[in-house]
Amino acid sequence: MSQVSDILKFNEKFVENKEYEAYLTSRFPNKKLLIITCMDTRLVELLPKAMNFKNGDVKIIKNAGAVISQPFGSVMRSVMVALYELSAEEVIVVGHYGCGMASLNADHMIQSIKERGISDEVLSTLENSGIKLTKWLRGFDSIQEGVIQTVELIKRHPLLPPGVPVHGMIMDPATGALELVSDGYTSI
Numbered sequence: 405m406s407q408v409s410d411i412l413k414f415n416e417k418f419v420e421n422k423e424y425e426a427y428l429t430s431r432f433p434n435k436k437l438l439i440i441t442c443m444d445t446r447l448v449e450l451l452p453k454a455m456n457f458k459n460g461d462v463k464i465i466k467n468a469g470a471v472i473s474q475p476f477g478s479v480m481r482s483v484m485v486a487l488y489e490l491s492a493e494e495v496i497v498v499g500h501y502g503c504g505m506a507s508l509n510a511d512h513m514i515q516s517i518k519e520r521g522i523s524d525e526v527l528s529t530l531e532n533s534g535i536k537l538t539k540w541l542r543g544f545d546s547i548q549e550g551v552i553q554t555v556e557l558i559k560r561h562p563l564l565p566p567g568v569p570v571h572g573m574i575m576d577p578a579t580g581a582l583e584l585v586s587d588g589y590t591s592i
């Protein structure tokens with residue numbers, strides 16, 4: 405059976421048995437927090453459990469590496485929507501040890517792109533139109549550096565509402581243990 409039909413079959417029972425009732429909440433975060441974290445599979449359930457978040461408590465934005473690289477890209481737009489429209493009042497960037505983005509090798513990924521059948525012509529068209537793939541596919545050297553760079557990018561953003569604390573933390577993806585690497589309360 406395909407993944408999709410498995411999901412749909414499960415979903416039908418889920419709704420039928422009213423299992424959703426345990427999760428009913430509003431779109432506004434009870435804890436007034438916005439979390440930016442990594443899409444790593446180990447954090448899917450671990451992160452909310454280890455930080456004591458239940459459905460409805462927080463807004464969570466996920467991507468590879470918990471990285472924001474564009475001050476006016478879609479991730480930062482989500483940050484602003486959470487702060488201005490959805491009553492989030494604090495931001496926590498949560499990276500984790502063993503993050504794939506720390507070891508991301510742009511050359512290796514470009515090689516994989518070619519092996520999967522994307523032609524050199526497509527790649528050179530992109531390069532010629534200003535898309536620098538090696539830059540776009542670059543990770544960070546260490547998770548500390550990645551988290552702090554993202555924290556700083558948010559803090560420096562001209563549209564960040566004054567007085568919003570932006571913190572940085574690193575999680576152990578096995579135990580859920582957190583380390584505070586940037587305390588947002590000290591700089592507001």
Ligand SMILES: [Zn+2]
Nearest residue numbers: 442444503504
């Ligand atoms: Zn990661």
